[in-house]
Amino acid sequence: MPGRPDAPAYDWRQSFRPAGELKATRSTxxxxxxxxxxxxxxxxxxxxxxxxxxxxxxxxxxxxxxxxxxxxxxxxxxxxxxxxxxxxxxxxxxxxxxxxxxxxLAIDIESRMARASEMGFRTETPLYHGTGRTFDAIKSVPTDAPGQVLPGVSLSLNPEIASEFALRAPDRGLGEYPQVYKLLHRRRIRQL
Structure with missing residues (x-):
């Protein structure tokens, strides 16, 4: 509760709300x-x-x-x-x-972000992924793979939360190079 002295400074429940859909890439x-x-x-x-x-x-x-x-x-x-x-x-x-x-194609950051926005990426709402490994693409893995607790990918709207996960990764045997990736995503809003 926000009024209690022992209440956490950050409401972690907000970090785990679904923010969109992340799909595996399909190469040409x-x-x-x-x-x-x-x-x-x-x-x-x-x-x-x-x-x-x-x-x-x-x-x-x-x-x-x-x-x-x-x-x-x-x-x-x-x-x-x-x-x-x-x-x-x-x-x-x-x-x-x-x-x-x-x-x-122009590769300056403004041109790249404009193209991403045109393609439907939510450039105004980046997501962050903290990890102990380097990678150039997010790939789906079976949920029973080593080190997998939940299906999917852990993402946060807050880079500080992602940084906490990255810093803990070496202690948990999940890589030696803590870093935070800033990711853009596309989202389709489903009509109920």
């Missing part, structure tokens, strides 16, 4: 091939950043040649099966050698 066929190439390079002593940088560079060069057409064709079929109009248009443009190499 060409992204899948790139991810396997990165995995192969990392298995042979390349660090994650160098492996991803090398694969992205090779993919950019490959996209300028006719050798990329089968990858873009697979991406086009995949986008059509998922009813992804934007993905289909992007894959179709890539089927013309050099066609996907048009105007570069």
């Amino acid at each position: 066929p060409s992204e899948w091939v790139g991810d396997r190439a990165v995995d192969g390079l990392m298995a042979h002593c390349a660090d994650a950043y160098a492996a991803r940088h090398l694969v992205n560079g090779m993919g950019n060069i490959l996209s300028l040649t006719p050798f990329a057409v089968p990858f873009f064709a697979a991406d086009l079929i995949d986008a059509k099966n998922r009813d992804d109009v934007w993905g289909a248009a992007k894959a179709a443009a890539g089927m013309v050698p050099g066609g996907g190499a048009g105007k570069q």
